[in-house]
Amino acid sequence: MKSDGFPTYHFANVVDDHLMEITHVIRGAEWLISTAKHVSLYDAFGWEPPKFAHVGLLVDSNRQKLSKRNMDIGVDSYKRDGILPAALLNFSALLGWNPTNSSSKGVMSLDDMVKNFGLKFTKGDIIVNAEKLGFFHKKHIQLALSNPSPENNLTLDQYITDSVLQLVRETEAKRQRLLADDLRDNSADENLVSLLGEPILPLFQDDNSTDDTRAYDQIRAAIRISRNEAVTAPSFAEAIRYLVWQPPAAYLEKTSRSLSPPPSRIFIDEVPSSTADVMGYFIDQLEQVDGKGWDVDTIQVSLDETAKRVASCEVEGPPITAGYKFLRWGLLGLNHGPQISHLMDYLGKTETLRRLRLAKTVAESLADSSPVG
Structure with missing residues (x-):
């Protein structure tokens, strides 16, 4: 006991843990030096000591104590950043511990952690890698999206969909102001918004609605089919x-350089063609698909027959299948993105054909404006 009548920390710690019937003590490695003293106190009282385990200190890549610059921050900050609880728990649990029976690169649910947990920890300091949190966050989002249960939907709404929907509505408000000529500063933000066409989702008709179920469903569906980092x-x-939003003609013109082969190097059924010909070819083929049967499987069957007939080749080398590349440009103005059949199913037949017709018009315009040489 100290001179002021209060017990020392070590004495109070042992008595307190015993009275609370603590069976396992897991603490930082800096307490390892005190463990022998604590065990001696347990022995002196004739009490069975708990099992002790010590976890290495968390340090940055330079093996320095964590600071606010590198993740030594409150849990609330992760919530503000939209990090899923399951991802943060998964990340934290693996700081100094590795499951012995996990075959999923450490990606685990809470049940998996409980099932696999053991007291065999990494020796020495533990380097905290912020990139791994991003990895687990992405994986747990994918798990939640692939299993749209009510619980997963609620989690996604709270940590992702709410914020995405708010950002989408803010962006649409900026686009509307730009159309009204209220934005005149030619800022980067204005230029970005100017490359958005009309929205295709009814997300903006009643911003005061208390029932956003349909909006959540649509944003969730968009996130689900989007392949990205x-x-x-x-x-x-x-x-x-x-x-x-619809990709406008200006954006398709800007991204047309992703279709690098000149007209003489594009083929449909081995016949030299142009980008506009390819767009027209897909329009003709997809118009024959019954709108009532417009779903992923039906679309994929059509694409299996048509996409492989489109080929392109660089200056050197044999032709390679390029149908999906042209479709992705016509539908998104991108050279990567969702699986085409899922994208078309999401867009619907009418919007799919509308985009391909616009892409055909843009390709024809670019061909007409190209210098003859």
Whole structure:
């Protein structure tokens, strides 16, 4: 006991843990030096000591104590950043511990962690790698999207969909102001918004509605089919922009350089063709698909027969199949993105054909304006 009548920490710690019937003590490695003293106190009282385990200190890549610059921050900050609880728990649990029976690169649910947990920890300091949190966040988002249960939908709404929907509506408000000629500063933000066409989702008709179920469903569907590296609400909003808005002609013109082969190097059934010919070819083929049967499987059957007939080749080398590349440009103005059949199913037949017709018009305009040489 100290001179002021209070017990020392070590004495109080042992008595307190015993009275609370603590069976396992897991603490930082800096307490390892005190463990022998604590065990001696347990022995002196004739009490059975708990099992002790010590976890290495968390340090940055330079093996320095964590600071606010590198993740030594409150849990609330992760919630503000939209990090899923399951991802943060998964990330934290693996700081100094590795499951012995996991075959999924450490990606685990809470049940998996409980099932696999053991007290065999990494020796020495533990380097905290912020990139791994992003990895787990992405994986747990994918798990939640692939299993749209009520619980997963609620989690996604709270940590992703709410924020994405808010950003989408803010962006649409900026687009509307731009159309009204209220934005005149020629800022980067204005230029970005100017490359958005009309929205294809009814997300903006009643912003005061208390029932956003339909809006959530649509944003969730857009996120589900979007193949990207997004881990935050802003990156998701960016990734799905042309699943929310139509890509305008100006954007298709800007991205047309991704279709590098000149007209003489594009072929349909081995016949030299142009980008506009390819768009027209797909329009003709997809118009024959019954709108009532417009779903992923039916679309994929059609594409299996048509996409492989389109080929292109560089200056050197044999022709390679390029149908999907042209479709992705015509539908999104991108050279990567969702699986085409899922994208077309999401857009619907009418919007799919509308986009391909616009792409055909843009390709014809670019061909007419190209210098003859």
